[in-house]
Amino acid sequence: MAVITYRQAIKDALAEEIMRDENVFVMGEEVAQYNGAYKVTEGLWARFGDKRLVDAPISEAGFIGLGIGSAMMGLRPVIEMMFFSFVYVAWDQAVNNASSLRYMSGGKINVPLVIRGPANGGTNVGATHSHTPENLVANFPGLKVVCPATPADAKGLMKAAIRDNDPVFVMESTVLYGMEGEVPDDEDFIVPLGKADVKREGKDLTIVAHGRSVLMALEAAKELSEKHKIEVEVVDLRSIRPLDEETIIKSVKKTGRALLVEENKPYCGIGAQISHLIQRRCFDYLDAPVHRISAVDAPAFYSPPVEKVQLPEAPIIIREALDMLNVKR
Amino acid sequence: MAEIIEMPKLSDTMTTGTLVNWLKQEGDSVSAGDMICEVETDKATMEVECFEDGVILKHYAKEGESVAIGQPICAVGEKGEEAPAVEAGGGASSDDSGKSAKESESKAEPAKEPESSKEPKEAPKSEETKGEKEDKQPKAEDAQKEEAKDASDDEDAKADAGDDKDVKVSPLARKLAKEKGLVLSMIKGTGPGGRIVRDDVLKAEKEGTAKPQPKQAPAAAAAGPAAPFIEEKTIPVTNMRSSIARALVGSKTQAPHFYLQIEVDGKPITDLRAALNHKLSNLPAEQGGVKFTVNDLILKAAAEAVRRVPAINREWKGDKIVQHGGVQLAFGVAIDDGLLTPVIRDAHAKSLRQIAFEAKDLIGKARNKKLKPNEMSGSTLTVTNLGMFGISDFYGIINPPNAAILSVGATVKTPIVDENDNITIGYRMKVGLSGDHRVIDGAVGAQYLQALKDILETPSVMLV
Numbered sequence: 001m002a003v004i005t006y007r008q009a010i011k012d013a014l015a016e017e018i019m020r021d022e023n024v025f026v027m028g029e030e031v032a033q034y035n036g037a038y039k040v041t042e043g044l045w046a047r048f049g050d051k052r053l054v055d056a057p058i059s060e061a062g063f064i065g066l067g068i069g070s071a072m073m074g075l076r077p078v079i080e081m082m083f084f085s086f087v088y089v090a091w092d093q094a095v096n097n098a099s100s101l102r103y104m105s106g107g108k109i110n111v112p113l114v115i116r117g118p119a120n121g122g123t124n125v126g127a128t129h130s131h132t133p134e135n136l137v138a139n140f141p142g143l144k145v146v147c148p149a150t151p152a153d154a155k156g157l158m159k160a161a162i163r164d165n166d167p168v169f170v171m172e173s174t175v176l177y178g179m180e181g182e183v184p185d186d187e188d189f190i191v192p193l194g195k196a197d198v199k200r201e202g203k204d205l206t207i208v209a210h211g212r213s214v215l216m217a218l219e220a221a222k223e224l225s226e227k228h229k230i231e232v233e234v235v236d237l238r239s240i241r242p243l244d245e246e247t248i249i250k251s252v253k254k255t256g257r258a259l260l261v262e263e264n265k266p267y268c269g270i271g272a273q274i275s276h277l278i279q280r281r282c283f284d285y286l287d288a289p290v291h292r293i294s295a296v297d298a299p300a301f302y303s304p305p306v307e308k309v310q311l312p313e314a315p316i317i318i319r320e321a322l323d324m325l326n327v328k329r
Numbered sequence: 330m331a332e333i334i335e336m337p338k339l340s341d342t343m344t345t346g347t348l349v350n351w352l353k354q355e356g357d358s359v360s361a362g363d364m365i366c367e368v369e370t371d372k373a374t375m376e377v378e379c380f381e382d383g384v385i386l387k388h389y390a391k392e393g394e395s396v397a398i399g400q401p402i403c404a405v406g407e408k409g410e411e412a413p414a415v416e417a418g419g420g421a422s423s424d425d426s427g428k429s430a431k432e433s434e435s436k437a438e439p440a441k442e443p444e445s446s447k448e449p450k451e452a453p454k455s456e457e458t459k460g461e462k463e464d465k466q467p468k469a470e471d472a473q474k475e476e477a478k479d480a481s482d483d484e485d486a487k488a489d490a491g492d493d494k495d496v497k498v499s500p501l502a503r504k505l506a507k508e509k510g511l512v513l514s515m516i517k518g519t520g521p522g523g524r525i526v527r528d529d530v531l532k533a534e535k536e537g538t539a540k541p542q543p544k545q546a547p548a549a550a551a552a553g554p555a556a557p558f559i560e561e562k563t564i565p566v567t568n569m570r571s572s573i574a575r576a577l578v579g580s581k582t583q584a585p586h587f588y589l590q591i592e593v594d595g596k597p598i599t600d601l602r603a604a605l606n607h608k609l610s611n612l613p614a615e616q617g618g619v620k621f622t623v624n625d626l627i628l629k630a631a632a633e634a635v636r637r638v639p640a641i642n643r644e645w646k647g648d649k650i651v652q653h654g655g656v657q658l659a660f661g662v663a664i665d666d667g668l669l670t671p672v673i674r675d676a677h678a679k680s681l682r683q684i685a686f687e688a689k690d691l692i693g694k695a696r697n698k699k700l701k702p703n704e705m706s707g708s709t710l711t712v713t714n715l716g717m718f719g720i721s722d723f724y725g726i727i728n729p730p731n732a733a734i735l736s737v738g739a740t741v742k743t744p745i746v747d748e749n750d751n752i753t754i755g756y757r758m759k760v761g762l763s764g765d766h767r768v769i770d771g772a773v774g775a776q777y778l779q780a781l782k783d784i785l786e787t788p789s790v791m792l793v
Contacts, residue, residue, distance in 0.1 A: 256501045256527055287501040287526045326521045 001184055007177040009151035010040050010116075013158035014078065016187050018044070018052050021076060024162060027054040027063055028080030028117075037082045038118055038177055064090040064115065068098050068167075071113040076162060081117030084171055085131040098167040099142035113167045116158070118174035119147075120212055120263050121300045121311055130300035130307075132263045134210075135270050137169050138241040144168040144193055145240040149214035151181035153238055156191030164193060173212040196244035198251065202233035205321055206251040208274055209261040210237040213312050217261055220317035228327055240270060248274060249281050256287035257324055261312045266294040288324045293317060331406030331413050332381045334365065336396045339377075340702035342576075343370045345397045347568055348390045352376070358384045359405060366402065371572030372669065372705050374698040381405040387412030395568075498525040505530045506539075515539035569667040580729045584645070584765040588724045591778040593785045595740030595758035598626045601788045617682075624660070624714050625685040627737050629791050630784045631712050632656045632676035632684075637780040640773045642709050643732040650768055659708035659728060660688065662695040669695045670728055672708045681791060712737060722759040732768040733777070736761035758785075 004012070017024045030037050032045035032053035045053040056063035060081070067077040081087055087094055094115060101109050121130035138145045144166055148154035154172065161168035183189075199214060200221050207217040214236045221232035235251050237244065252258045258278050260271035271292040278290050293312045301307040322329045336346050346368040353365045364376040365385070386404040390396045404412040496513045498506075502525045506513050509530065516533045518525035533539040566574075602621050612618030635642050635656045644651045658676035662669050671691035673684055694700045711728040716739035725734040738759045745755030760781060764774040784790055 256499070284500050284504045287499040288520065288524075323521065326519060326526075 001182045003180050004151055004183050005177065006148075006151045006154050006172070006179045006181070007038065007040055009155035009181075009183050010158050010172065011042065011044065012183070013155045013162070014041065015044060015047070017076075017078075017159055017162045018048055020187070021162075023074060024076045024078065025052045025054060026078045026080065027056050027067060029056055029058055029082050031055060031080050036080070038174070040172075040177070041080070060086050060090040061093055062090075064093040065097070067113050067115075068093055068101070068111055071111045071167075072101065072109050076112045076114075078114040078116060078162060081115060083125070083129045083131075084117050084119035084133060085129050087115065087133065087137075088131075094167075095137065095140045095143065099140040102166065103142060110165045111167050112162075112165045114158075114161045114170060115167070116161075116170035117172065118177070119171040120173045120175070121295070121307060122173075122175040122212065124302060124304045124307055125300075126302045127299035132265070132295065134169070134171050134240045135264045135268060138270070142166065144242065145171065146193060146238060147171045147173070147211040147240060148191075148238065149173070149176070149199075149209075149211055149236050151179065152183045153191050153197070153236075155183050156189055157193070157238060160190040160193050163190070168193065171211065175212055176215075179215075191238065194239045194242035194244055196247040197236045197238055198233060198247065199236045200232065200234040202231035203255055204230045204232060205257045205259060205324065206233045206235060206248075206255045207259045207261055207317065207321075208235045208237065208248055208251075208271075210240060210270070211263060213261045213263055216312055216314045216317055219314040220321065223314070223318055224321055228322065230321065230325060230327070232321065237270075243273070243277075245277055245281070248277065252278055252282045253285040256285055258282075258286075258290045259317070259321055259324060260290065260292045261317060262292075262294050263311055264294055265297050266292065267297060269294050291320055291324055293320055331386055331404045331410055332383075333401045333413060333415070334377075334379065334381070334403050334405060335399050336368070336390075336402050337377060338398045339368060339370045339375050340372055341706060342372075342572060343398065343702075345395050345568070346370050347395050348392055348402060349374055351388060351392060353379075353385050355385050355388055358408075369568055369698070370702070371568045372702060373700045375701065377402075379405065384408045384410075386410060389415050496525065497523055499527070501527050502530045506533075509534050511539040513539075567666060569669075573667055576729060577726050580727050584727050584729070585767060586724075586727060586763050587766050587771055587774070589762045589764070589771065589774045589778055590722060590724075591760055591762075591782050593758045593760055593782045595756040595785075597786050598623065598630075598788050599740060599756060602626055619682055619685055621681065621685050622688075623716065623740070624712075624737075625681065625688055626788065626791075627714065627735075627785070628658060628660060628673065628676065628688060628712055629681045629684050630781055630788070631710065631735055632658050632673075632679075633784050633791055634777055634781040635677060635710065638773060638777040640769060641733050641777040643768045644709065644730045645732065645765060645768045653709045655709075657707050657709045659705075659711040659731070661711065661713035661725070662692050664696055664698070669700060669705060670708065670711055671695055671700055671704050672706070711735070716740065716758070722761055724761045724763045727763050727765050731765075733762055733764045733774065735781075736763065 014026060018026070026041060026044065031041045032050070032055040035042040035045065041053060064079055067079045070077050098111050098113055101111050119134070120132050123130070134145050134147055137143055144164065146157045146161060146168065148157045148170070158170055161170050200218060202221065207221065209217045214234065217234045221234055224230040224232050233251050233255055235248055260274050262269055262271050264270055271294055275290045275292060278286070293316055295312065296310045298310070301310050319329065339346060348366055349369050350367040351365070352367065353359050353363065359365060359379045360382045361380050363379045365379045366377050367374055368377055383405040384407065386406045388403050390402045396402055401415045406412070497518060498513055499520065503513065505527060506516065511530060511533055513525060516525050516529050516539045519529055520526040602623060606620050609618055610620040639652060642653045642656060644653065655675050656677040658673045659670040660673070662671060671694070673679070673687050673691070676684060679687070691700065691704065694704070708728065708731060711725070711731050711734045713725045713734060714737040715723060716737055719739050721738040721741050723736050723738065725736045727734050740756050740758040743755055743757045744752050747753050760778060762774050762778055
């Protein structure tokens with residue numbers, strides 16, 4: 001197992017899948033000659049050439065539409081969003097066409113499309129570049145949504161997404177690109193879609209999180225254990241849709257408390273869905289009401305210190321966990 | 330335009346009704362004549378009829394809730410229409426508090442401002458998002474948040490039914506305590522706002538506290554009082570029970586009761602009943618088949634005796650006394666949680682067969698709480714019979730506005746001194762009379778009892 005960055009893990013996944021399957025190609029703004037805005041595709045154009053790395057003009061509706069069309073014809077496109085916030089420009093293609101073609105063709109047409117790119121806030125790029133649209137996309141039946149939180153998951157989920165016959169949104173977190181971690185070398189290493197992962201075992205409280213929030217939860221869990229002897233279990237969703245309900249329920253039944261952490265806005269956020277699931281399936285196992293931490297319900301702040309307060313950071317998670325356990329801080 | 334259905338007045342004495350059961354749920358379509366709900370009045374449980382066509386938009390009253398006459402119970406309108414908002418505690422809502430009382434009284438035209446009717450729905454929503462926003466605010470607002478949280482937790486705990494319902498406890502702790510047989514009220518809660526959480530239950534189990542009462546009883550028996558034989562419980566006062574209480578306190582405190590008793594030879598009616606039933610009880614109804622009870626015969630005799638002493642059939646009206654022309658004969662029927670007095674109309678003009686048939690029908694309705702108010706009102710005389718329980722003599726409380734009540738005891742085998750001074754075995758039944766001295770005097774009561782005795786001892790006169 002090699003220790004590589006999150007960015008490198010995605011690049012490896014793309015390269016391996018391009019080599020494995022001649023139908024796979026990557027398309028997006030500046031993915032080829034410029035080597036990618038966030039350098040995820042660095043070196044791939046030189047390696048695989050014009051046919052497999054395609055530079056697109058600034059025309060999301062156009063190139064996502066092209067991706068859908070080519071996927072319908074049997075290719076397996078990977079479309080890069082320079083920022084995931086730009087997907088709204090191609091909303092009709094992304095959530096209207098891609099999501100429903102298999103259904104509307106009576107199962108005759110598949111859309112093996114991947115839309116990937118950096119999402120979430122934390123990089124001080126302002127309200128229009130910091131969206132966290134996984135809850136919006138997950139709202140559309142027919143679409144799959146994954147949010148890797150570690151380099152290993154990033155590689156494994158990306159490979160699973162490319163091999164999947166339905167449209168999959170892989171939402172990478174901009175702030176995680178430089179994070180290092182162990183990643184299996186195996187060319188067939190995949191992380192199945194729809195499987196959550198218990199990133200830390202605990203008995204007192206379950207934190208359910210995804211993406212960057214998983215790291216915040218792990219940081220909080222470490223401090224809660226060291227300073228307060230509270231053992232937090234951290235469930236990393238990895239897949240937003242399909243959702244691994246059983247892993248969440250098993251953990252909450254074990255600990256009796258659930259704290260849901262997400263970078264989504266609170267209104268109609270993923271936490272609302274999971275909160276419903278828990279009250280429905282675990283009511284008699286709850287030792288405290290389900291608590292939720294989400295981003296402050298406002299457009300993303302540009303100012304770095306203020307944006308830091310807007311997002312779920314470890315100290316906020318620690319405070320909420322102590323409240324739930326009625327521990328004086 | 331939605332119509333508001335109000336709690337109807339279902340009986341003369343009714344002031345509130347308990348909504349027992351919704352027969353039509355929110356969203357169900359109804360047409361005029363459909364029964365929409367069951368309401369328990371002070372006397373009976375009745376179905377409420379709908380006079381509108383449409384869809385039940387909203388229930389304003391929950392099952393089990395007591396609603397005053399004229400207060401809204403539900404709204405009927407077109408599908409998809411917004412139900413008019415009503416104020417808590419009933420009454421059609423009016424967003425303009427300055428409107429005249431007259432206007433707010435005309436509830437058929439409830440205020441229907443869409444904004445005001447949406448309010449109840451939206452208020453909690455915006456509060457929730459606000460709450461979540463606050464979740465992220467630093468310390469300053471925490472105290473406020475804590476308070477709000479505790480308040481809602483309190484409500485959660487109260488909403489839980491069952492034992493220990495006032496105890497604040499998490500669902501998990503409640504479940505654990507039940508599994509381990511521990512009493513929640515004896516466990517100290519250490520969760521937010523004193524909520525009992527899992528650790529508290531485990532601790533109580535480990536330390537052996539919070540054991541349920543019966544298990545502690547043997548140890549406590551030596552010193553303290555013994556454990557109760559049957560668990561003490563509080564029984565809510567039903568509309569019927571409170572109506573009985575009100576009516577009878579009124580009767581006993583306002584009507585000056587006097588009491589008379591007469592001993593009747595029970596043999597003739599026992600024989601007559603046996604003979605009638607022997608001949609008739611196996612016949613099909615269309616051929617006149619019928620089975621009489623002793624009570625049927627007594628009812629018939631009581632009505633018949635009024636012919637001879639009509640003064641017993643009176644009513645006190647404060648400034649005058651009314652002597653009724655016909656006998657509206659009430660009789661007591663004990664039911665599970667109360668006592669009802671259905672009325673046989675014009676009993677003086679009915680045959681024994683008719684009386685028996687009607688009494689049976691009314692008893693059935695009484696037991697199923699299906700008596701209508703008009704089947705229980707307007708009595709002029711009441712008969713109560715405890716003979717079937719082996720009670721030989723007693724005096725009932727007068728059933729207002731009657732002037733008298735007859736209390737019939739069991740027919741008992743007893744030694745009798747006959748005209749030849751020989752002691753023989755006889756069958757004797759004691760009939761008591763409680764009379765309202767404002768209306769009738771002892772002599773009238775005595776004459777009536779004498780007439781009744783005469784009829785019961787020569788029951789063939791009831792055939793005429």
